[in-house]
Amino acid sequence: MGKLRARTIWLWGIIAVAVAFLMALSRAYPASAAIQPIYSLPFYDSFSVSQGFNPPSHYGIDYNIGAPLTPGEAVAAAASGIAKRCPFDLYGAGYYLVMSHTNGTGHRTRYLHLNGEPIPIDGANVVRGQVIGNEGSTGDASGPHLHFETRVDATTFTCGFDGTAVDPNLEYTTNPPSYSASTCYYPLNSANAGNLPGVFRPQPASTTWYERFSNSAGDANRSVAFGSTCDVPFVGDWNHDGVDTVGVFRPYGATGSEWYISNNIDGSNSAVYVFGLPTDWPVIGDWNGDGFTTIGVWRPSTATWYLRNANNSDVGMVTPFSYGIPNTDKPVVGDWDADGDTNIGVLRPSDYTWWLNALNQNGPPTTLVFQYGAAGDTPITGDWNYDNRDTIGVFRATGLTADWYLRNTNNAGGQDIPVFTFGVISDKPVSGDWN
Numbered sequence: 001m002g003k004l005r006a007r008t009i010w011l012w013g014i015i016a017v018a019v020a021f022l023m024a025l026s027r028a029y030p031a032s033a034a035i036q037p038i039y040s041l042p043f044y045d046s047f048s049v050s051q052g053f054n055p056p057s058h059y060g061i062d063y064n065i066g067a068p069l070t071p072g073e074a075v076a077a078a079a080s081g082i083a084k085r086c087p088f089d090l091y092g093a094g095y096y097l098v099m100s101h102t103n104g105t106g107h108r109t110r111y112l113h114l115n116g117e118p119i120p121i122d123g124a125n126v127v128r129g130q131v132i133g134n135e136g137s138t139g140d141a142s143g144p145h146l147h148f149e150t151r152v153d154a155t156t157f158t159c160g161f162d163g164t165a166v167d168p169n170l171e172y173t174t175n176p177p178s179y180s181a182s183t184c185y186y187p188l189n190s191a192n193a194g195n196l197p198g199v200f201r202p203q204p205a206s207t208t209w210y211e212r213f214s215n216s217a218g219d220a221n222r223s224v225a226f227g228s229t230c231d232v233p234f235v236g237d238w239n240h241d242g243v244d245t246v247g248v249f250r251p252y253g254a255t256g257s258e259w260y261i262s263n264n265i266d267g268s269n270s271a272v273y274v275f276g277l278p279t280d281w282p283v284i285g286d287w288n289g290d291g292f293t294t295i296g297v298w299r300p301s302t303a304t305w306y307l308r309n310a311n312n313s314d315v316g317m318v319t320p321f322s323y324g325i326p327n328t329d330k331p332v333v334g335d336w337d338a339d340g341d342t343n344i345g346v347l348r349p350s351d352y353t354w355w356l357n358a359l360n361q362n363g364p365p366t367t368l369v370f371q372y373g374a375a376g377d378t379p380i381t382g383d384w385n386y387d388n389r390d391t392i393g394v395f396r397a398t399g400l401t402a403d404w405y406l407r408n409t410n411n412a413g414g415q416d417i418p419v420f421t422f423g424v425i426s427d428k429p430v431s432g433d434w435n
Ligand SMILES: [Ca+2]
Pocket: 236, 237, 238, 239, 240, 241, 242, 243, 244, 245, 263
């Protein structure tokens, strides 16, 4: 009896010491700090803050992303984790996503007022920097912005206010997120025909175009800040003054699939139009030969061409037609017959054959079927030798350098212009009459 009692006291003593030790440990190393996720800003572009962290009136930070091209810019996961896609909340969060980070440690991030359904499916594993949606103003929002919250010590993972909100500025450990081409979930290019090389470089907070005034290696002759990280670049002469200027297609813009077009060489005063679907490929040309370049799309699911003759409406639109293999070919454009209007074509990636069609309608090409380029090349077209005929080329970024292979006739053969390097391999190539 006495022996048992002594052993019980001894056991209780051990437990008391252990509890005290664990309590001290939990004070010194609370769960939320033990494994801190690596948080970056939840977007790529420049920003301003319209409302700061100020509980209990405001449990997050309101960011206005990007300038001057707002709204609708990409929102990215602040850290790797699991996505919870939440039901639309008309009077509060609007379209929103919640994420759980560093499994089991109670870290959460919340992304509110997205312009549409979040991109990750419920339960998806999302990596830091991956685009999860676009800035919007859904729910209780007075204008387009991202309301972003970081939370700790959450014991549940729901669409509600799990855990304690902490100031996101105290949680960021890297800034901004690292960008890679795979960050954007719509790795589209565009098709337009110019005559000089240019590249669109999607850099966080400073997406920039670099334009070169000759088809040769060298520094850019002009740089233009225009567009946001996940935009698709294109160029055209929108006002028929003989100079091509920049534009971008934003597949998931705040108001739909948006086209931003500037008539100025510095990219200022852009107009915005809504046209097409997020999965469409932008195709740009002067379809009616009146000197004004206009927008269009090639729809991969049906290989249908929807070509506008005015940027702001469907009036006078080319009757839609199909050309190419759905979900396989890539659209290309150019004035193949040198008669002043832009024609269509496709590049078939399986064997790098070009199928050019000067009729802008459904039907087989006559003679313009040939092979040029290699797997991984990006097609690029233009009038490289100023004879009014657009011809083929490829931007090859499969090695260490970004090289241009340009040909002056539309048939098989080698490049006519000495191969030159311009841009870097992560750039998106365009061609334009810059000057
Ligand atoms: Ca112009």
